Amino acid sequence: MTLTVLEQISAILVGLALLLGFIRLLLGPTAPDRVVSADTLSVIVTAALVAVGAWLGNALYLDVALVYGALAFVGIVAVARAIEGGHS
């Protein structure tokens, strides 16, 4: 695919955001830091999937972003309940 200048800038910004969030995932001193960075990465990836759908000109990728956003929220809430502790 050939991208315009604005699309290339958005791709670079998405890559930089992924890199910074992933550095916090690797370096996070405690477990909640890593979980919050995973949540941030899921939001960044949802935006990145919408951006890829705009690059490719196909509306099917928006469904992928929708499913991913909803299910990543459910997964992060489950991990947060695991951090909270106690017995379910």
Added chain:
Amino acid sequence: MIWLLGLLIGMMLAAAIAVLVLENHIAAVAATSIVSLALSVVFVLLRAPDVAMTEAAVGAGLSSLILALSLRRLGLWQIEGDKHPEIAKEGVDA
């Protein structure tokens, strides 16, 4: 776009190694969700949206949900530090 694919595959490799190295179970679950996250974007960039949707549903939703609920049931959660949790202290009376 080949550099974005390379960045995502490097993220997958580093997160998979982090799952092996990390001693905190909750951090390992978070790193597992990052592996499936990057794999879903790789499938989208390779123009396979149906595979990416299945990977998002199973990897980001179900696997982290099941792993987190099993951690909660087994009493393996520990918030502070990356030390190994006291399994005998938390798990016996569960």
